[in-house]
Each structure stands twice: as structure tokens, then as C-alpha cells.
Amino acid sequence: MILVYTHKTSSRLDYILKFIFNDIQGVDFKIVTDKNEFISSDSPKINYTTESIEGCLKIEPIDLLFKSSILQKKVEVSEWKNLKIFFQTSGNSDIPFDIFAASFFLISRYEEYLPFSADQHGRFEANQSLAFKNGFLYDPLVDQWVCKLSAMLKEKFRGFEVRTREFNYISTIDVDNAYAYLYKGTVRTIGATMRDLFKLDFNENIKRFQALTGEKDPFDTYGYLDALHKQYGIQPLWFFLVGNYNTYDKNLPLDNEAFQELIKKISEFAEIGIHPSYESNKDFKQLKKEFDYLSAVSKHPVTRSRQHYLKLLFTETYQNLIKLGIKEDFTLGYASDAGFRAGTCTPFNFYDLYNEKESDLKIYPFHVMDTTLNEYLKLNVEQAVEKIEHIIQKVKQVKGTFVSLWHNESLSDHGHWKGWEPVYKKMLEIIFEK
Secondary structure (H helix, E strand, C coil), rough: EEEEEEECCCCCHHHHHHHHHHHHHCCEEEEECHHHHHCCCCCCCCCCCCCCCCEEECCCCCCCHHHHCCCCCCCCCCEEECCEEEEEEECCCCCCEEEHHHHHHHHHCHHCCCCCCCCCCCCHHHHCHHHCCCCCCCCCCHHHHCCCCHHHHHHHHCCCCCCCCCEEEEEEEHHHCCCCCCCCCCCHHHHHHHHHHHCCCHHHHHHHHHHCCCCCCCCCCHHHHHHHHHHHHHCCCCCCCCCCCCCCCCCCCCCCCCHHHHHHHHHHCCEEECCCCHHHHHHHHHHHHHHHHHHHHHHHHEECEEECCCCCCCCHHHHHHHHHHHCEEEECCCCCCCCCCCCCCCEEEECCCCCEEEEEEECCCCCHHHHHHHCCCCCCHHHHHHHHHHHHHHHCCCCCCCEEEEEEEHCCHHHHCCCHHHHHHHHHHHHHHC
């Protein structure tokens, strides 16, 4: 049990202490506002005030955790123990910055509630983040801070122990386009054929003809993925896009029996979740329609989600998912870069800053996406594997949870994925190397 002395409590403080002590360290804590009770206790103690009290670890607070508003804050980044820090305090503290407020700032995605210049899809991009601008996007900074805090508590309080964490991996696969050529319907197939003829892309039409006459469709990588997952003992999560066909939602017709059979088949041996369409992001009725469809086809409860195009509006997107009964969301990550959008590789409950309360929706940040490496960062295969390995090693160092985002089509060795088929397997080799 750790005692944290503060002059007043708040939902923000309680939330971030739960995350740091319960979720990461695996220890209990108690917030104490009675100074005498705090001083007389023999438990490990943290003084989270500006007062000077002997026999405890002192962390001087800023005001962020005691506010109930969202205000633009000037943030200056410096270094401590080879780690980037911000919200620095006076030299009278054992830790020279407010680790609780800084962790809350990153975990809550405070900066994404402030005005920003959205990309063409309305998204907050990596290059606008504090982490990108200050060179710590590729660091699970909150977990690293907590490792330093744990070491200081162990040194100061003999017998103090934290839970020993183990590195964990979650593979997630998005099915945006189940097949390259099959089951698209007559109109779409003829239209695609004419478009490729106009572009003089005869090779594409040859491949389309081969698939339509019995050869394996390039995007049909499901058997290969299943074999890989069984080889490494992985239980993947599959997210299916089941929205209406439009500019950004291009999966198969929902009444197509082959598409329905694919969903049923995968749901028999793996967990599936909904991949809410681009169209549904601002339309709850459409979201509910997609949710009901996937639930009916799979005949399994749908409790996980990831937004198509990673479209995420704080807090509207999460509130809609909560209304549906979604328990876990895997959207939090950047399309434009890899790394740690929330500064952590530990799943956490969504904190709604507008309503100042913690929700039951568990957020699983992802750290690497195939399209980020190929399309946004324009890396070659060797560079992509190097980037993946760098991120994985960062997660392993703090024994966190590494989450990857892949697509069935990126293992197709087709189109702009030519030569990329081995990347996923190389990633698994790095993850499971002794």
C-alpha cells in the first residue's frame, strides 16, 4: 500500500494514480488528505504537496489535476535521468517534475481536446503532437517514468515491491478489402476493368481474369495468417469493415454470401471486432446498423472495435462505442507515424475530459501499422523491419504490451505491397526471439 498525501482529491488524480500504481506497478494506493494520518503511517509514502515532510518521497504538484477545465498550457520539455520530462517544478522535490500531471496529460490525450489543424480526414496527426515535436514519439515515456519511480520507491522504502510485468503482444488484423477481385459485383468489376484498360494496365486485368476464373485471389491471405499465428501461438483480433460502399469504404457487398462465410469462418477460431466505417463516424444510426450486422453474421458478441481510417473525435467517437456496448478499442495510434500516441504501452481506461470522469472503455494503443511504414513513411522493407524492431525493444524494456496493426492485403505481395509479404513474419520473429 502506498499513501499519497494531497491537500485535495480530484477525479483526475484518482484516475492517474490507479493507472500508475494499480495498472502498471500492481500495488494498492490510498489518497490521504489528513496530514497527521500521513505522517504517522509506516507505509511507503508520497508527499504530493508543496510542504516539506520527512520520511517520504516528494513530488511537487502543478495545478492540472485539480482543474475541471481544458486550458492551453505552455509546455517546456527538458531531460531527467536520460528521459524527456515536462511540467517541471522546483528543486525541492525528489522528482523534478509533476510525474502524475505529465502522465495524465499524455494518457488522456489532453492536447487533442485543444484546437489543432486536422488532416483531410479530420485526424490529429503525429507531427502536431508534443511527443513528435520533442523527440519522444518512439518512447513509451509514461512507462519509463514509472520504472524510475518504482526504483526510487524501492530504494527509499525497504521491502517495497511492485508486480513483475511480462512483455505481451497483441496482433490485430483489419479487413478493409476482403478480396482484390472476387465478389465485387458486376458493376464494380466492369468499372474496375474499364479503368485499368484506360490506364493501359493490362497486367491488372490479367490478374483479375485469373482470379475470376479460379486462381487464388491475392488478398486471400487468411490461411497463411492462420498458419503463422498457430506457429507462434498467437490469438489475433480481426476487425471487419461492414459499412456501405462509398469513397472510403470499399469492402464487399454485405449481402454477399462469400463475405458472410468469411466472417463466420474466422469468428470460429479467432476473436473478431467491428471496424466502424468512415461514414459511421458521425452517424450513430449507421454505426448501430454495422454493429448489428456483424453481430448477426458472426453469431458472437461484438465487444471490440477499431475505427476505419483511424478516425477519432474526442470524445464523440468513444461515447458512441460505449453506447453500443463496446468494451475495448484499438484505434489509438497514428496513421502518419509509428510510436506511442498516448506515451504508453499499457492499456488504460478512457478518461472523458469533457465530463471529467473515467469510463469502462479500455483503450489499447497500437504502435506499428503496415500502411504507415509503406505508404506514409515510404520505407523499404529493411527500413520497416528496423523501425519495427526499435519499437518492440522499447516495449520489451518496460515489459509492456506491443500492439501491431496489419491488413490481410499487405501480405498479398500484390501492387504496392510487392515484396512486403515477409515483413509480418520478421516482426513475429523479433517478438518471439529468445
